[in-house]
Amino acid sequence: MGILSQPIGVIAEWLRNLLLGWGLSQGLTTVLLYLLGGAVVAILVQTWVIFLIWYERKLIGRIQDRLGPNRVGPYGLLQPFADFIKIMTKEVIVPSGADKPLYFWGPILMDAGVLMLWAVIPLMPMVGMDLNVAALYTIAVGGFATLGILLSGWSSNNKFALVSAIRTVAQMVSYEVPTVLALLIPVLLAGTMSLHGIVEAQHVWYIVFAPLAFVIYFLASVAENGRSPFDLMEAESEIVAGFHIEYSGMVFAIFYVADFLHAFTIGALAAVLFLGGWRGPGAESFPLLGFVYLWIKAFAVYFVGVWVRGTVPRVRVDQLMNFSWKFLTPVALILLVLTAVLDHFVFGLGAWARALSHLLMNVVVAVAVLRYLEHHEKVRASRRQMVAQPGQYPVARPPRPAVAENPTEAAS
Amino acid sequence: MTAMQIIFLLTAVVTLFSAFRVVTTPNMIHAALWLVTTLVGVAVLYVLLSASFLAVAQVVIYVGAIAILMMFVIMLTRREMRDHGPQIGKQWPWAAVLAVLFFGGVVWMVQSMSLAAAPAAEVPQTAIADLGKALVSPNGFVIPFEVASVLLLAALIGAVYVAWTRRHS
Numbered sequence: 132m133g134i135l136s137q138p139i140g141v142i143a144e145w146l147r148n149l150l151l152g153w154g155l156s157q158g159l160t161t162v163l164l165y166l167l168g169g170a171v172v173a174i175l176v177q178t179w180v181i182f183l184i185w186y187e188r189k190l191i192g193r194i195q196d197r198l199g200p201n202r203v204g205p206y207g208l209l210q211p212f213a214d215f216i217k218i219m220t221k222e223v224i225v226p227s228g229a230d231k232p233l234y235f236w237g238p239i240l241m242d243a244g245v246l247m248l249w250a251v252i253p254l255m256p257m258v259g260m261d262l263n264v265a266a267l268y269t270i271a272v273g274g275f276a277t278l279g280i281l282l283s284g285w286s287s288n289n290k291f292a293l294v295s296a297i298r299t300v301a302q303m304v305s306y307e308v309p310t311v312l313a314l315l316i317p318v319l320l321a322g323t324m325s326l327h328g329i330v331e332a333q334h335v336w337y338i339v340f341a342p343l344a345f346v347i348y349f350l351a352s353v354a355e356n357g358r359s360p361f362d363l364m365e366a367e368s369e370i371v372a373g374f375h376i377e378y379s380g381m382v383f384a385i386f387y388v389a390d391f392l393h394a395f396t397i398g399a400l401a402a403v404l405f406l407g408g409w410r411g412p413g414a415e416s417f418p419l420l421g422f423v424y425l426w427i428k429a430f431a432v433y434f435v436g437v438w439v440r441g442t443v444p445r446v447r448v449d450q451l452m453n454f455s456w457k458f459l460t461p462v463a464l465i466l467l468v469l470t471a472v473l474d475h476f477v478f479g480l481g482a483w484a485r486a487l488s489h490l491l492m493n494v495v496v497a498v499a500v501l502r503y504l505e506h507h508e509k510v511r512a513s514r515r516q517m518v519a520q521p522g523q524y525p526v527a528r529p530p531r532p533a534v535a536e537n538p539t540e541a542a543s
Numbered sequence: 544m545t546a547m548q549i550i551f552l553l554t555a556v557v558t559l560f561s562a563f564r565v566v567t568t569p570n571m572i573h574a575a576l577w578l579v580t581t582l583v584g585v586a587v588l589y590v591l592l593s594a595s596f597l598a599v600a601q602v603v604i605y606v607g608a609i610a611i612l613m614m615f616v617i618m619l620t621r622r623e624m625r626d627h628g629p630q631i632g633k634q635w636p637w638a639a640v641l642a643v644l645f646f647g648g649v650v651w652m653v654q655s656m657s658l659a660a661a662p663a664a665e666v667p668q669t670a671i672a673d674l675g676k677a678l679v680s681p682n683g684f685v686i687p688f689e690v691a692s693v694l695l696l697a698a699l700i701g702a703v704y705v706a707w708t709r710r711h712s
Contacts, residue, residue, distance in 0.1 A: 158546035233576070263671060264599045271599045274607030278579065281614050285572065293618065300611060307607075324671065 138419055139258045143168075173246050176392060183391045184211045187437050194441035221380040229377070230286035237283025238378070238385035244276030245393045252399050253327045254425060255409050255418040266324040269400060270311055273355070276389070277303050283386075284374035295373035298448075299357060299364040305455045306354040306361075312463035313348035316341045316470050317404045320489075330408035334482045338405040340489040341470065343497055345405040347463050352397040353436055354455070356390070360443040361451060398432035399425065406432070462500055469496065551591055558584030569625050571617045579610045593666040596674065 143164060150160045185200065185208055192199025200207030225231055251265040262268055277300055284296020318324050320340055321332035329337075338345045354361040357373075365373040375386045402408060406428040409421030446454065469492055477488045561580035568574050582605040589598035667673070677683035 156545070162546040162550070230572070233572070262595060263668065264596050267596075267599045267603065271602040271607060274602060274611070277611055278606060278614075281611065281618075282576075285614075285618055297615065297618065300615070304611065 137257070139255075169250065172249050176246070176249050176395075177388055179395070180388050180391045181211045181215070183395055183433075184214070184387075187391065187394075190434070190437050191441045194438070215384075218380060218384050223380040223382050224377075226288050226377045228288040230288070233282050233286035235382065237279045237286060238375075238382055238389070240279030240282065241276045242279075242385050242389040242392075244272050244274070244279060245389050245396055247272040247275065248396050248400065251326055252396075252403055253330050253408055255421040256415060258418065258422075259327070261325055261327045263323070263325050265326040266314055266318050266329070269326075270307065270314070273303075273307065276393075280374050283378070287374075287377035289377050292374050292376045295364050295376070299374055302357065302361070302364065302451060303355050305452060306351045306459075309347050309351040309455060309459035309463045310355060312460065312467055313344045313351065314404065315467055316344040319467070319471055320474065326403050326408075330403055330410060333407045333410060335486040336405065336407040336410075339486045341405070341466070341493060342490070343462070343466055343493045344470075345401065347459055347466075348404065349397070349401055349432065349435070351455070351459055352401070353394075353439065354451070356393045356397060358390075358394060358436065359440040360445050363445055363448060363451065366445065394436055395429065395433050398429035398436065401432045402428035462496070466493070466496060547591065551588070554584050554587045554591070558588070567630065569627075569630065571625075572614065575610060575613045575617060578613075579606055582606065582610075596671050 146167070147160055147164060150163060151157070155163070188210070189199035189207065200210035203209040203213045225234060248269055250260050251262050251268055253259040253261075280299050280303070281296050284292045284294075284299075287293075317329050317337045320337055321329040323329060323332070357364060375383060378386060402425055407424075408428075409418070409425045411421065411424035414421035414424055470489065473489060473492050474485075477485045480488070558581050561577045561584065564577040565574050565581060568577060582601060586598045586601040586605075589595075589601060678688045679685055
């Protein structure tokens with residue numbers, strides 16, 4: 132067992148022997164190692180956010196034909212540190228009438244909901260918790276983030292924060308449905324809920340098997356994160372903020388970190404579920420290479436997320452809800468049923484034949500959905516025309532009063 | 544005392560304390576949150592018993608759904624979060640008798656089982672697959688499962704019907 136083939140294993144073994152040498156019991160050593168591992172992962176991914184903030188600001192700047200941060204350090208790389216020092220010096224203001232313990236529990240729960248996801252992500256072969264219900268776990272810990280939002284909105288003693296929190300939670304709960312349904316497709320294809328098992332089963336990446344499921348998972352996750360184009364509850368460029376309107380200083384920074392980390396975590400989860408996780412040439416013999424592959428894949432998905440954020444205009448609230456309930460959820464449901472039925476017949480074939488038949492089914496579903504949307508839009512357009520000419524509408528719909536038809540006439 | 548026992552005792556203390564706070568705190572939101580803490584404590588106990596699916600399901604259902612629903616209901620319906628009336632109702636002797644009876648029953652049941660002698664069984668890796676198969680196999684629980692599904696579907700349709708607003712009425 133060399134340091135190259137099992138980097139984390141070697142370090143853990145060394146630490147275990149060290150602790151056992153100090154006279155600690157076997158059980159206590161295991162618990163301490165778990166605690167240490169959790170702390171290391173949590174600290175490393177939160178530190179990684181420093182880079183993400185620079186990267187996203189730079190990329191959004193380029194998309195909007197600006198330079199982005201370029202003053203502090205080479206390429207503005209030290210800008211997040213300057214921002215961090217500034218935000219550290221700011222006062223943490225607790226609004227009067229706020230529920231003080233809950234006011235501080237809100238951001239903590241929200242950050243915890245994202246950090247807990249990293250416990251089950253297989254960073255490289257044989258590293259990371261191999262939980263046999265990991266896929267369900269990723270949904271479960273999202274509940275903590277939702278609870279955190281509700282708490283921070285309510286405890287701020289600000290009615291705008293409360294309204295925003297309730298709307299954000301409604302959005303998150305709505306988009307959880309398509310996320311779960313899309314998540315079920317890799318689970319179904321791999322025959323296991325363990326994320327390690329899903330990665331190991333991907334001799335062919337599941338994005339080839341189920342491109343539609345990948346798209347649905349990605350869109351629903353972005354919406355759950357509340358990022359543009361689904362950021363109408365915060366709308367940072369127009370209104371002040373959403374549920375975190377009353378937060379300042381370091382407490383606000385926790386929300387900020389949680390948001391950026393969530394965006395990257397979506398990338399990591401999508402990479403694990405659909406892009407083969409740590410799979411790549413030579414990853415089995417050199418696990419660190421697997422870590423690099425996973426990071427590159429996660430970054431690619433994150434890049435698309437930022438790209439969408441910088442490109443697509445914000446949706447309206449009715450579009451937001453319709454998109455989830457009337458489009459993503461039905462498509463995901465149909466896809467899930469069809470995948471299950473198809474896989475029953477093609478399960479015995481080779482990996483590529485199985486992948487291609489699934490891909491064909493996905494293409495057929497995609498074409499059918501697009502044709503249906505086209506048809507739907509035509510019907511709606513013709514209906515709109517009919518409404519515009521009162522009296523000719525075939526159904527018993529009363530013609531609108533003249534006032535509503537022509538406001539200028541009514542005014543004169 | 545092993546590390547597992549220490550974790551168990553800590554979890555048990557937190558769970559019991561938060562359960563106590565659920566009924567003693569006058570603030571509705573706080574009561575709901577203490578309830579969430581209690582239920583998460585129970586989930587941790589499931590983890591300690593290697594019942595990972597049960598633990599995760601507990602968190603999905605109680606933290607992800609029930610707690611959010613309760614908070615929504617409290618926030619949307621109550622203007623005043625604090626209860627000003629007396630904390631103890633008139634029926635408290637009956638409740639106390641029932642609680643003592645229930646506790647005594649549980650203690651008697653646990654003592655009569657003599658679990659301490661039996662070694663802890665290893666949880667099979669295929670536990671979830673077995674659960675899934677049992678839910679849909681005709682010899683297993685397919686009828687209760689289907690009845691529950693139909694009930695949930697009926698509730699879903701009912702909710703849509705109640706929330707439906709007709710455009711022309």
